[in-house]
Structure formats: structure tokens, C-alpha cells
Amino acid sequence: MKNIIYSLIILLSSCTANNQAQSTDQSTHKNIKHIYLTFDDGPLNGSRRINDAVLAEELPIFVMLVGEHALARPKDVRLYKENKFIGVGNHSYSHANDHYKLYYSNPKGVLKDFIKNKNALKLDNKIGRLPGRNMWRINGRSRNDVSSGIEAADLLVKNGFSLFGWDLEWAHDPHTGDPIGTAEDIFKKIEKKLNDNKTFTKSHIVLLSHDEMFRYKYEESELKKLIELLKNRGGYKISRLENYP
Structure with missing residues (x-):
């Protein structure tokens, strides 16, 4: 009888310890701050250095590609697509030809431009970013920076x-x-x-940069340095944009 009671006490103690450890793990997970590294306008000079840096660091990023640039640099597109750490998204085919107000005055034209880019790049997702606009349309939530582009964003969604x-x-x-x-x-x-707490989603931050910023070795070194700073900071995680809540 004493042996049975003793065994029961050991079992209960073990369960309590496991529950406490699980609770601590869940609490730690909830306190993690997620960073999403995104790069716009590629492929451009600098894309290959971004690809090299990501391969060296083995951490995820997301690139938003422009169709017209991709046609001129098919090898860079292939590098991005073959890199398991890189997600590829849609930044329009034309990048509005840098005439944003005119571009967004035709929402159906914007939709057509994004569909054209999706087909040209053979994208397997519908994740995108508007050229020249900081607008969000994620899981039923939205935010606009200016009025021009709202109709186009809503139509894309x-x-x-x-x-x-x-x-x-x-x-x-x-x-x-x-x-x-x-x-x-x-x-x-x-x-x-x-x-x-000045981000679209608490404890989640999306960082924007551009492919052309990393054309030279010292610029690639700065990118690696930022990744190292984030990796070594407790409670931070560089996460995949595909997993954004």
C-alpha cells in the first residue's frame, strides 16, 4: 500500500512539473516578438546579395517582385524561387510606372496589373503590396495611408x-x-x-527595405548585421510573412 501511495505521489509530482513547464513554454511563446523582413521592387541590382545573405543566415524573408523587373532578370527570380528561406509575392507588374495617382484612379486596371504579374511570375499565392502605398488588408482588418488606392485595395481583396x-x-x-x-x-x-506598441499587430513588426539597397558587399554586411542583432536579442524571432496573424 505504501508503495502504491508513493508511486501515486511521484506520478502527480511529475504531472505538475510537466504542466508548469508547459505553462512556462506557452508564456514564453506568447511574449515572443515577431519580425518580418520584406524587400520591394526586385529583382534589381542587390537581389543576389540578398539571396546570399539569407542562405548564409538561414532565416526567412519575403520579396515583393515587379513583373517588368523580373522579365529583365529571370536568373534572379529563379534564385529567389529556389531558395527555401525566401517567400515571393506580388508588387504589381508595372509598379504604376511611378505615376501613382493616375494608376489608382483605375481600380480595375490595378487588379488587372496584379493578375498579370501573378501569371507572369507563376506565383502560388495572392500575397501582395501596393506600389507607393502603405495599405493593409489582412484577415478582415485594414489600414490606409492616403485615400488614393483605397478602392483598388478593396477590389484586390x-x-x-x-x-x-x-x-x-x-x-x-x-x-x-x-x-x-x-x-x-x-x-x-x-x-x-x-x-x-506602434505596429499594425501587437508584437509583430513588418520591416520594409528594397533590393537596390544591397548592391555592394558592405551593404550586404549591414543586412547580415541586422539579422545577427535580431537573432541574438532574446524574445525576438524572424518569422515568415506567410504566417502573419
Whole structure:
């Protein structure tokens, strides 16, 4: 009888310990802050260095490709698609030809442009980002930066697309393509945004950058440095955009 009671006590203690460990794991998981690294306008000069950096670091990113650029750089598109760490999405076929107000005055034309890009790139998803607009249409939630583009965004969603904006941009010089700010600067801004809860979704931050920012070796090194900073910071996880809540 004593042996049975003793065995029961051991079993209950083990269950309690397992439950506490599971509770701690769940609590830790809930406190994780997710970072999504996204790159627009590719493929361009810099795409191959992005691909190399991601392969070296073995962490996920998401690229939003422009069809007209892809036609000119099919090898870069193939590199992206063959890289298991890279998700590929839709940034329109024409990138509005950089005439955004005119582009968004024709919502049906925008839809046609996105469908054309999806077919040209043979994309297996409908994840996209509007050119020149920071607009969100995710899981029934939305946010707009300006009025121009709202009708087009809503029409894309009606046709099955999910649209991502961004919470923070790693800006670049529009003339030279050079990144503005170091990896450390961007890391601090990421921390502040998350700590201040100024993101579209709490504890989730989408970072925007552009392929042309990483044309040179030192720029690729800055990208790797940012990834290392995020990897080494406790409670942060670089996650796949496909898994955004």
C-alpha cells in the first residue's frame, strides 16, 4: 500500500512539473516578438546579395517582385524561387510606372496589373503590396495611408488578395540606392516600435527595405548585421510573412 501511495505521489509530482513547464513554454511563446523582413521592387541590382545573405543566415524573408523587373532578370527570380528561406509575392507588374495617382484612379486596371504579374511570375499565392502605398488588408482588418488606392485595395481583396503594408521602413537614398542608417540604427527603431506598441499587430513588426539597397558587399554586411542583432536579442524571432496573424 505504501508503495502504491508513493508511486501515486511521484506520478502527480511529475504531472505538475510537466504542466508548469508547459505553462512556462506557452508564456514564453506568447511574449515572443515577431519580425518580418520584406524587400520591394526586385529583382534589381542587390537581389543576389540578398539571396546570399539569407542562405548564409538561414532565416526567412519575403520579396515583393515587379513583373517588368523580373522579365529583365529571370536568373534572379529563379534564385529567389529556389531558395527555401525566401517567400515571393506580388508588387504589381508595372509598379504604376511611378505615376501613382493616375494608376489608382483605375481600380480595375490595378487588379488587372496584379493578375498579370501573378501569371507572369507563376506565383502560388495572392500575397501582395501596393506600389507607393502603405495599405493593409489582412484577415478582415485594414489600414490606409492616403485615400488614393483605397478602392483598388478593396477590389484586390474581393478577388482573393491579401495586402501588406509596413510598420517601419529602412529608408534609402532615391538617387543612389544607399541605405539610410546603419543596422544598429534600424535595430533600435524596431525595438522602440515594438515597445511603444506602434505596429499594425501587437508584437509583430513588418520591416520594409528594397533590393537596390544591397548592391555592394558592405551593404550586404549591414543586412547580415541586422539579422545577427535580431537573432541574438532574446524574445525576438524572424518569422515568415506567410504566417502573419
